[in-house]
Amino acid sequence: MARLLTRADQAAGGRILDAALYALSGLFALVTTLSSTLLPHRAWGSVAAWGYLAALLLTPFVHRLLLTWATFAAVSLLPLVIQAVQRAGGRLDRAQEEVSVVEEMGHGLASTGSPYLSRADIAALPAQDQLDAYHPYQPGMAVFGLPRAWFGDFWWTDSRVWFAVVMVGAVAWATRFLLTTGLEVRALQAATIFPVCALTLATGGDDMPVLALCLLSIAFCARHRFGAAGLAVGAAAALKPFAFPVVIVLAVLAFATRPPRNSPDAGRPWRRFLPGAVGLPVLALVPALLVNADAYVENVVRFPLGHGLVSSPAQSPFPGYLIASSVPGGRYVALGLLVLAGLTIAALLLRRPPRTAASAALFCGYGLLTAILLMPTTRFGYLLYPIAFLVWATALSRPTATSAPRRDTALYRQ
Template structure:
């Protein structure tokens, strides 16, 4: 048995659980005491206690040598470290607090308002330039059109904690993860890295737009692993209709579907959903879509993106002409991965998860504008791979005909 697997399974998995919750509690405490972002501080003040209680419970199980209820404990910790602080911040925000949500929440809600009133979630470049300087950043919406759906409840029913976009991010995330685990079974480590890992819990509670995208991608992989390629196409297509980050996963799954003879079942949902969300937007103003989704993230907008974590791509882009060097490196790596993908196409969903995880990790490190929080994508995808290995894309458990309803 390899060393990482031995560490992961030590004491029935409890040793790694204890380490995860101890480190998470320390991270939450440091965040609560030192973060310069007020939503993050508020998250840490609540999440710390959830992680601490989980650590104590796991230590007691270690002493008693009874590794029981690990999946249930993971869901409970997610409730305390992500859902509870999310609801607290949403309620405080509806009561008038203006420091209880990150910009991503406001952007998604603005997208919903524009979608409801104009038919497109985007403002044109001229419209953004005409805004007061302090409002131009929030005038941009660097997401796919589907993200505006999460802002529709607020646009239709007004401001309340229930219409906070994060509440709907959480519902979609929970639904996708529950569906995936119903297919794969209770894989605790995979679940932890998609829920209670601080980078995921913090993101959902304070911003949240990345979690439904990630959860839908994980669901698509689970569907591929169990032979449900039509459902996989719908899941990853929905993710791609929300954010461009899903497209690398979509591309890998297209190759997997082709390699396993399921491409006709997979493509309608995978490509159809993103195209359907783009058609009305293009009919209203295609240039606004290009300005928001491509020009702004690449640094050619009216204002500069605040996504500036000190990864190699960002550091290179700060030198004279460095932005073009960083983009060139990003394109070169993408081409190298594409060649490898075609020469050695994945034959299993687990291999597809590894391709997607390493590809997104390379992209995040080399993008000129990026965030530390984006690392949740490769981390979850790479840890999800072992949960997929009990199945193969060409040899799913065909004795269970329920797996082939779609």
């Protein structure tokens, strides 16, 4: 994969691949505008298609890194602001349901100390309101809903705006570690202008700060800054359970790494990594457990596993969903396959632990891709995680990032 991307970047300085990416992304945005059944997606496509077209036309003339950031502003941030302004003005079709869910979490946190409703409280609601009453995120996600809870319905209190603030800050910080790799533009594109990322941030957005913080953590590991890496991935794990596999992989990396003597983490990277990586999710969890532990379990455990009062709408036709929906006892078969895959990856981690940030990113990418394919309830949008991790692994494997030591026995080493 690294050789393929390197050759593509060498073609006209990478601009041929850039042009192909902008053209295909613009086509995706156009098709979304014309055919999507989700109104926020159609509204995104009607703006983003022009942004991708402008980027395609400017590809031969504008610095690639500058054009990437400008395109991100045109195809993600601009549609986000437009939809946030329209929503604040009364349009109810300018956000996906997760936006209001996060904002309800903020209201719950501000008023009761917990962002979750109990099973009994959800059961007492009208049937059509029960789905949105479930909040299947970690307690930290409620922070993004606090601006609307405190200040009211303005465009700048839309939770997507604050998703974008954290996402842009984390990605910009992370790319500082890639500026001399030769693949920094490709890595930035994978986290910003790739359609699944741009669409997600503009219309829903809750996955983007999680992804960005995970990428920042991996980038910190590439520079042997394991204390900062633990804080970054710990913050991500306080937002969504999707970050927990990344915590595990990077913890193994921290135990297996022997950093240079002049590194601030010399001799004890795991001691620097674990307090933030484990402590932040625990600190975020404690208040919710003290208020109502069963409400947390109902929202974050039972509902995603299909044992809530209503079913999750996350039903993309991946193998796990197809098995769960078409085979007798299929949900348990899919969960069994998911557990088996998890145990296999865990065995690989123990037998051949990653010793570089690049190999850790590959473990995260392939592991999450396997999980997404086998989960009984999942979304196409979740693919943004493995795509970004795999591209960043390629960038981090360059000699100017973190070179693989001779004793690196990781299975997925570059």
